[in-house]
Amino acid sequence: MTDSTYYMEHLRRRGGDLSLDFVNTSNRKGAANQQEWLQRYDDFLDWAAYVGLTERWPDHKKVPRDDGEHDQALQRVLTVREAMYDVCTRAIAGKKDTESLDLLNEELKKANEHLILTQTDPGVFKQTYDTDQPDPDALLWPILHHFQAVLTEGKGARIKQCQNQYCDWLFLDVTKNKSRRWCSPDICGNRAKARRYYARLKTEEKQ
Numbered sequence: 001m002t003d004s005t006y007y008m009e010h011l012r013r014r015g016g017d018l019s020l021d022f023v024n025t026s027n028r029k030g031a032a033n034q035q036e037w038l039q040r041y042d043d044f045l046d047w048a049a050y051v052g053l054t055e056r057w058p059d060h061k062k063v064p065r066d067d068g069e070h071d072q073a074l075q076r077v078l079t080v081r082e083a084m085y086d087v088c089t090r091a092i093a094g095k096k097d098t099e100s101l102d103l104l105n106e107e108l109k110k111a112n113e114h115l116i117l118t119q120t121d122p123g124v125f126k127q128t129y130d131t132d133q134p135d136p137d138a139l140l141w142p143i144l145h146h147f148q149a150v151l152t153e154g155k156g157a158r159i160k161q162c163q164n165q166y167c168d169w170l171f172l173d174v175t176k177n178k179s180r181r182w183c184s185p186d187i188c189g190n191r192a193k194a195r196r197y198y199a200r201l202k203t204e205e206k207q
């Protein structure tokens with residue numbers, strides 16, 4: 001079983017927002033090397049299906065594409081994802097990001113060109129897109145719009161990074177006193193507690 005299959009089968013959405021969950025499809029501090037769950041273009045399609053982005057395109061996997069197209073599409077997906085990661089981690093570190101933000105603005109411009117509002121009932125509106133084609137760009141649009149909303153609707157300052165030294169996942173801290181430290185208190189939080197416990201035991205043994 002590959003990392004990707006395992007991840008998809010135990011889908012973990014701890015970001016608190018679709019865009020942060022997307023950024024968390026990699027762990028840049030994972031194990032010996034970076035853990036990458038989007039190793040193939042199909043991994044991105046699988047992820048998109050799990051989070052409900054392909055609902056409008058149930059046959060998205062049947063669209064024939066050659067390997068070259070897959071590789072290019074995956075590279076674009078990863079470039080956008082890493083730009084989002086840069087913007088967030090630099091903000092957390094108290095720095096401004098221009099290069100990655102420029103890249104995301106270019107992608108947002110393209111996404112906005114396809115954005116339409118539909119009215120499902122009187123007074124009930126829905127944001128959707130003007131394409132019925134399940135191409136990778138179209139799958140990135142809602143992710144970009146979620147990211148834009150997170151950054152601009154007062155939640156930007158609530159984006160945090162997990163404090164587990166082997167985990168770099170991002171999450172929205174919605175606690176009242178902004179005290180959340182782990183992407184997952186029961187996994188990363190417990191590991192940190194266990195490490196502190198054994199470190200204390202070792203110190204006590206030496207005394």
Ligand SMILES: [Zn+2]
Binds near residue numbers: 168
């Ligand atoms: Zn974590």
